[in-house]
Amino acid sequence: MALHVKHLPAEERRAITVETVVELAAEQNPSDITTAAIAKRMGLTQGALFRHFPNKDAILRAVMEWVAERLLSRVDKAIGSVNSPGAALEAMFMAHVGFVAEHPGVPRMLFGELQHAGETAPKRMVQTLIGRYGERVRKLIEAGKAAGELDPALDTEAAVSLFVGTIQGLVMQSLLAGDVQRISRDAPRVFAIYRRGIGSGR
Numbered sequence: 200m201a202l203h204v205k206h207l208p209a210e211e212r213r214a215i216t217v218e219t220v221v222e223l224a225a226e227q228n229p230s231d232i233t234t235a236a237i238a239k240r241m242g243l244t245q246g247a248l249f250r251h252f253p254n255k256d257a258i259l260r261a262v263m264e265w266v267a268e269r270l271l272s273r274v275d276k277a278i279g280s281v282n283s284p285g286a287a288l289e290a291m292f293m294a295h296v297g298f299v300a301e302h303p304g305v306p307r308m309l310f311g312e313l314q315h316a317g318e319t320a321p322k323r324m325v326q327t328l329i330g331r332y333g334e335r336v337r338k339l340i341e342a343g344k345a346a347g348e349l350d351p352a353l354d355t356e357a358a359v360s361l362f363v364g365t366i367q368g369l370v371m372q373s374l375l376a377g378d379v380q381r382i383s384r385d386a387p388r389v390f391a392i393y394r395r396g397i398g399s400g401r
Contacts, residue, residue: 213251217265224304229311263324266305273298284343289390295366296386303379306370336362349397358397365393
């Protein structure tokens with residue numbers, strides 16, 4: 200792999216660097232990932248790595264951009280694949296769960312960035328991602344209320360928080376259990392309870 204990476208175009212090498220960080224985050228505490236470890240996994244020198252990223256913070260920003268683009272693209276595709284707000288909420292929930300199951304390092308990195316006391320560029324990017332994600336959930340809930348699928352008296356903001364919090368809870372339980380695939384097994388049953396709670400009662 201080392202020889203292969205060394206001869207890739209700059210943009211492809213940047214992409215592989217990001218994917219390498221996500222892989223490493225699944226194996227260890229993301230805050231402990233060093234540029235030396237990233238370079239070693241890729242079969243490069245740190246000098247070669249720094250030709251594409253000026254510092255570790257720039258690498259983290261690139262990782263957060265990758266996460267936002269991939270996750271939102273996946274949930275948007277899932278939402279567009281069904282024709283009712285309730286079904287779209289479920290599709291979005293399952294798409295998010297599938298993304299986490301494939302990239303278990305991602306939630307560990309997101310949680311890690313949000314725990315920083317100060318303001319950092321990666322932390323702001325995570326906050327922006329959560330905001331953009333929440334807006335999608337909000338629109339689906341409002342559409343579900345308008346269509347009569349969801350309780351018209353439903354507290355939309357609370358329902359959005361619960362949607363996001365439910366996924367975060369599943370992620371935390373899978374990480375605590377050391378079994379990332381647990382999230383995929385538990386998600387359908389957990390979403391069913393959420394869906395009943397926000398339903399119109401019809």
